[in-house]
Amino acid sequence: MPRPSATPRRRSYDQYCASARALDAVGDRWTLLIVRELLAGSRRYTDLHADLPGVSTDMLATRLKDMERDGLATRRRLAPPASAYVYELTERGAALLPVLRALAAWGASELETPRPVDAVRAHWFAIPLLGALESVPAAVASGDAWVEVRLDEGVFHVRVGGGAAGYGDGPAPQAPDARLAMDTATCAEVARGLLTLPAGIAAGRIALTGDGPCALALRDAADTRGSGVAAMAAATRP
Template identity: 55%
Template structure:
């Protein structure tokens, strides 16, 4: 199927030609923290159909946003990961996250939620507390970590080996910090027995 285009000689429209289709940026969001198998992506993108996910992955691979590689003893399993061009979309997602926070409102009964979806806004809050270093965040059974440098913030699957800061939140507290209802300092104070900082 030929790629649709706005046919505008404009950087924004060219970008949207590549990542403007429904689900595309959410696939990128899922890959920001590291490689994922198809089944992982499908599980963490509630509401997407298998056909739509396969189409988006194929489109994003064709456009150089992600790559697919075989892993495992017989290379029977594939994982998808961002290319350098795909990883360069992180600031775009961060800006959308900042803007979208005010659009969240109250969580609706029909809203799906995954702990790692709070990685972008929590990362901004953590970077204000530790301008350089690593931090691990546990939300329920989920864990991810940040690497904060002068170049920016990245987040990755799993805990850091030796974090400068380690936080444990329930989903409610993580939501409050991510949406600005509660400050990170207040959340840390309230969960002090669960916080470790060397």
């Protein structure tokens, strides 16, 4: 993996302003998307490059060096026999999750039909799914809940409740409280706020399995939603 021997200090806005200081650290192209990837867990350089289509090897190496210098990420060598290096977020870097969530909420309206050039990764939908789960209070009321989500492109997991919001690529590290399966178009509708999880489950567009408190709450919310729709249809039937 290319690692620049020396990286000059990036240009600063030179403004005594919290927003300007934040942009000094994360305002460069690709930095926040690297944070998005590392929020999913430790990643090797090759993994990051594979899941950041369009970034050059030199640019990725430079941004990672910048992030190490600015205290956002660290580089750690795995114990033998792996003998590989991984990048991880520091506590300061991980604190950017609310920033990514706010950006995702702001940009969700742009998730219409994917463009022909658009890459898609399943775990890119994890951040909007956090909000969708939290919008069903009963689903996260009992504390930590692990939810595994399967899309056409792969599997990711999210953790909600108990002040421990987060996500990762691949299956959940422990038996999940609930499993959700849907196609990417449905997940995009959830991300855009056009479809709630209970409504998607009630309509049969989202498959729900599991018997944890989170799954039971989602199932109850879906049943309530389905009953309400059925009652409304009956009331308007001639």
